[in-house]
Structure formats: structure tokens, C-alpha cells
Amino acid sequence: MNPKELREKIAKGEFTRNTAGECPGYVQTNMVALPREYAKAFERFAAQNNKAIPVLEVIDAGYHSKILAPNANILNEIPRYTILRDGKVVEEVLDMTPYYSDDLVFFLIGCSFSFENALIQNGMPLRYVDEKKNVAMYRTNIKLKEVDGFSGEMVVSMRPIKKEKVADACVVTSHFPRMHGSPIQVGYPEMIGVCDVMKPDYGDSVEIKEDEIPLFWPCGVTPQNVIAKMKLPFAITHSPGHMFVTDKLDSEYYE
């Protein structure tokens, strides 16, 4: 399936799973929709916290992508959406059309699923992809830079990597700075406030074998954590791991 075919299935409600491992080689993104009054401040906040929240496209008129997947409908071509009121998750839906108003601004944000293929191609298979699971994600104690009232802590994703490939994993992913780039932490979860690596806050837990160590990358679920902490009156996001699969190749974002 190419991304366009996958998005068609998603729009019809025929694909509702997480998108880890889907359409290898294509960029996937996080999505945040905010009322217009918060949009400018969020954009500035994201720019100052670019490693966690790299904005790849802003849609501030209508609800179709122009850059990442021209004409894709943001309202129903993502497998699953989370509706937040006063910072709390109130509902998960497969189509956010009923919640649309022209007051919403949509942000598409880089996602580490986009460098999965590069890791795999460079000899680093990913267990959660092989097991068709979602990636493990955790809240951390890593403070974000506060901008215009937006503040909070980073969310990270974790991948177990063979000990002898750790340097390779850092280097390969560093070439994708707009998909979070190199890890923010290597091997020491407790240093970033992750107490139990087998109990992720989002996604699925994954085995870490004896000859592997956990690497942590910034994650585009970070804005959800920020919105929750700020108790923003209204926001819609993708559901963790259920990404917008774009028509762009990873190689176009290789730096």
C-alpha cells in the first residue's frame, strides 16, 4: 500500500490501527489542532522546542494538506483522533469532521516513525514493528522552554538497540533533525524521570533483551502533555502512534 491508498482506507474506517511500520520510507507526522487564539503562541513555543515539536506544515485555512500530502483531508485521513477539553481526554474518534470549525488551525509535526526505515536499512531491526505493536512512549522530567504561556515536559519514544549498534543509531537518526534527530537519552531512563521502562505512558511495552539498551527520542506526543498540563479549553490531536502518513519520502528530509 502506498500512503494515498492507506489514507483512503483510513478515510473509509477500514484501517484504525497504529501506523508503526506502515508505508516504509515515507514521512509520518503528529497532528495538533488548536483554536486560532492559541495558534500563534503554540507555533512560537514549538519553534523554541524544535527537537520535540518540529512543525513541518501549518494548515490555517481549510483542512487539506498542501505540502506533505496535497489534498489529503486532515479531518478523516488519520486513523484515530483524541478530543481534549480542559486538558482532559474526553473521547477518541475515527473522524474529527463533527468537531471541525474554521476557527481551528492544524499543525503537522515530525515523527520518529519516519526514520524507522533508515534504522532497519542500517541493520537495526525494530521489535515493535516486527511484533506489529505501537512504540513505547513515556512522560519525562525534561523541561521545555516556556513561550507565551505554553510550558511543560517532553514525551519520549523508546527503542531497544543492540549494544554494539548504539553509536550507529545515534548517527543514522541525527540525519533526520526534523523527525527529532538523534536520541535525547541513551541507556539511563531514570535520568529523565522514567521509573519503569516496562510501563510506558502511551503505546505498548516492548521487551529489552540482555544485549540491548534503551534509546530515547523526543516524541510528537509532547504537545498533548503540554495541553493537558495547561488545561487548554479545547484541542484535537492524533492518538499516540496513529499518525498522518504523508506522500513525502524520508530522503527528502535527510540532512
Added chain:
Amino acid sequence: MNPKELREKIAKGEFTRNTAGECPGYVQTNMVALPREYAKAFERFAAQNNKAIPVLEVIDAGYHSKILAPNANILNEIPRYTILRDGKVVEEVLDMTPYYSDDLVFFLIGCSFSFENALIQNGMPLRYVDEKKNVAMYRTNIKLKEVDGFSGEMVVSMRPIKKEKVADACVVTSHFPRMHGSPIQVGYPEMIGVCDVMKPDYGDSVEIKEDEIPLFWPCGVTPQNVIAKMKLPFAITHSPGHMFVTDKLDSEYYE
């Protein structure tokens, strides 16, 4: 002191120490001199084992550098030389002029001292530099590719890096592929046959603090290990840590 001034002092016998931390920002190299009958095979061997033995310049007529430090005299502008006969170290000298013959071919090989400055500038101070020690180097069990009778195992250098900076250290050094690039091993000395990290085979031991882990880079002392194993009738090398300090800026080798 700029590299030219340092080399003048070296030629006069006024500087005989190791060159770790000297002339920050300038490329330093390893040196191997071999009888002409072995030179071609060694060059092919080096090319196949480029991460450990990246040849930056070959001097096969006379004894002056043309590329890295035009007109520098290879025979006495390196602080210390090791004379090997039948693979055994028979002498260390400050000037190899008495051993020169036009049968010798000189190889100048990339050295990880060249990226020290990049590590320091990116917030990774190096204890051995601060303590004016030589870097710690170890023989490993990492096999080199055999070419034309040349074979053996890799030598590595070790730097303790703060746990939270490990990914940065991998990424920063990966930009210097001709100075060994990213680490070959991160955090697990026993995996490459290093039994006691506090007992290096060459150079000085260095403290590893609790919040640090040891990173291992391929090292240009590798050819000495190979020459020893092959029991080559005659060779001259720099003495470990006592490098040829060139006129080239690190930035010229940044990729």
C-alpha cells in the same frame, strides 16, 4: 603556539610530550613508515580498513609533507618515534633521520585528537586533556579485513563521556569520518575484548566517573599492532599519542 611553531620546537627537541590538547582545532595524524616492498599492500589494507586506518597523505618520494603541512620534515617534526624490527619495539627516538633511506614510504593517518576540539566546543570536556595526560588506548578483538598478507586486530582510544551526552558525542564525531568518525563501541568494553578499562595497553589510564560511560573510537595505533603481529622486518611509527600536528584545520575535514 600554532602548529608550525610547535613543530619547530619539536625539531629542536624542545617538545617531547604527547600532543593531546595541543593546537586545538588543527588536524593531528598518526605516522607509519614502511619499506617500499610493503607499501602498496599496506595502502590497500588501509583502504579496506578505513575506519581504523584512514590514510590522509602518502609521502613516497623524500620526507617532506606536501598536503597536510607543506615542507614539514617528517623525520624530526614528530615528538617521538618508535622503531620496530621483526615486529618488536627496539627503540624510541626523538629524531628518525639516522634511520632514513629512500626505500621508506611514509603514511599519515587520521587521528581522533583532531575531533577533541569539536567535542570540547560541544560541551564535552575531556579529562585526559585537562589533566595533560595521553589518551587511553587498548588492543581489542575486533578483526580487521585481511588484504595481501596484512591482518590483525583494531586498537581503540577511549573517552569517558557524561551519560546524557553520549548521543551528542556519537553525532559530533561522525562528522569527521577521516578521523575515525563515530565510536566503534559505546559503554561495553568487554564486548570488544577490553578486560580492564583502567589498564590501557598504550597511553595513560583515566578516571571514569559514576555519571559517565566509556566510548571507544578506532585508533591510528592499529598499524603498530598489525606490524607487531606480522613481525615485519622493519618499520617506524610515531609513538602512541605523539602525533604529527598539521597545518590543516579540523573544519576542512568536517563532512
